[in-house]
Amino acid sequence: MADIFDKKPIAAFGEMAETGARPYYRTAAPDAIMAGCNDYLGLATDPRVVEAAAAALARHGTSCSGSRILNGTLPLHEELEAALADFLGCEAALVTTTGFQANLAVGALLGPGDASFSDMANHASLVDGVLLGQGSRHRYRHGDLDHLERLLAAADPDAGKLVITDGLFSMEGDLCPLPGLRELADRYGARLVVDGAHDIGLLGACGRGVAEHFGAMDAVDLFTGTFSKCFGSLGGLLAGPAGIVEYLRYTARPVLFSAAMSPASAAAALASLEIIRTEPARRERVFDHAERLHNGLRALGFSTGPSVTPVVPVHVGHAVPCLRMWQALHDAGVYTNAVVAPAVPRGRALIRVTPQATHTEEQITRILDAFAACGRRLGLVPERAEHDWTPVALARPKLTP
Ligand SMILES: Cc1ncc(COP(=O)(O)O)c(C=O)c1O
Structure with missing residues (x-):
């Protein structure tokens, strides 16, 4: 009889054993430069955010000890929801305990006769959200509008249709083709969900994300997002028409059956939202650092692929040299x-x-120096870079002077 605990070894373990690299579940050394964190704006340690969290902790305690629907709703949650709806130009918002849960909640929209259309590179939480829903499931090649159109055209015309995409793809750093997605959604009567986990707070003049970047706030029918990145906190969000947000409040099981976002997390997110609204220079600074990183890495001979954002992926290809490079960077004090x-x-x-607004110029230089030294030593880039390279054209927030 099979023992359910008898599992095959995780694929990456072989490669980790071969290289001696241990990149996962590691604490960063205190003197290492943290260059792998999603706190793009550096708000997790901002004194105003920390103070807001501490005040909420003192006032409300450590936990809501229950779900939003029963005993877990605080005025802080309601205030945060109203502020988010206003910020994103939506009728209503709902905050959840994590961004993962906000994306799982999307599954509640998908009934038996419905059809979902997901970008193949979507975050795992959106993939699982679709699996929690019902109806037919379709996946289009990453960013491929022609493929999406073929799938939409072939679907039952009477089915309720939901197109689902990340706004900023968290590993490759590229953006969803939002205007084209909206056009297709209109043509085929579909609704469009955009996960703004990495772009809300970072993109657009006011930090409202990928939709603002494209000048198309109305293009998105339902936003999802997280407070664990630009907001330096923990929690998730859904924002859209009042009717559908209300529907999710009462039907989305990841919302109904999980304890509410903690008071400290809600207060931190509220304080961060105010900073996101009022300090656009932070976004500029992250993009300045990102530009230096992209171009410095490209000049060395690395590829940062199609990324147009502060997610700076250094494409290595095979796992073994990638793990070796990670370990070498780690040993050089760059996480x-x-x-x-x-x-x-x-x-x-x-x-x-990933750069942060709080990095110094000197830290960015040290990150680039470590890539140069480690990359050359491991043969990933030439000793002397004499190739042509193209400077990156980033999706910078267009700030009014
Ligand atoms: C694109 C994307 N969506 C959702 C999530 C989930 O967010 P959270 O960390 O709040 O669960 C993440 C974080 O890993 C993410 O990268």
Whole structure:
């Protein structure tokens, strides 16, 4: 009889054993430069955010000890929801305990006769959200509008249709083709869900994300997002028409049956939202650092692929050299993220680097120096780079002077 605990070893373990690299579940050394964190704006340690969280902790305690629907709703949650709806130009918002849960909640929209259309590179939480829903499931090639159109055209014309995409793809750093997605959604009577986990707070003049970047706030029918990145906190969000947000409040099981976002997290997110609204220079600074990183890495001979954002992926290809590079960078005092299958397709392993507004110029220089030294030593880039390279054209927030 099979023992359910008798599992095959995780694929990456072989590669980790071969290289001696241990990139996962690691604490960063205190003196390492953290270049692999999603706190793009550096708000997790901002004194105003920390103080807001501490005040909420003192006032409300450590936990809501229950779900929003029963005993877990605080005025802080309601205030945060109203502020988010206003910020994103939506009728209503709902905050959840994590961004993962916000995306799982999307599944509640998908009934038996419905059809979902997901970008193949969507985040795991959106993939699982679709699996929690019902109806037919379709996946279009990453960013491929022609493929999406063929799938939409072939679907039952009477089915309720939902197109689902990340706004900013978290591993490759590219953006969804939002205007084209909206056009197709209109042509085929579909609704469009955009996960703004990495772009809300970072893109657009006011930090409202990918939709603002494209000048198309109305293009999105339902936003999802997280407070664990630009907001320096923990929690998730859904924002859209009042009717559908209300529907999700009462039907989305990941919302109904999980304890509410903690008071400290809600207060931190509220304080961060105010900073996101009022301090656009933070976004500029992240993009300045990102530009230096992209161009510095390209000049050395690395590829940062189609990324147009502060998600700076250094494409290595195979997992073994990727893990070796991660370990070498780690030993040089630079903490990055080694991304191998299944997080990216096999053979597309990368080192993910993310600057923060709080990094100094000197730290960015040290990150680039470490890439140069380690990359040359491991033979990933030539000793002397004499190739042509193209400077990156980033999706910078267009700030009014
Ligand atoms: C694109 C994307 N969506 C959703 C999530 C989930 O967010 P959270 O960390 O709040 O669960 C993440 C974080 O890993 C993400 O990268």
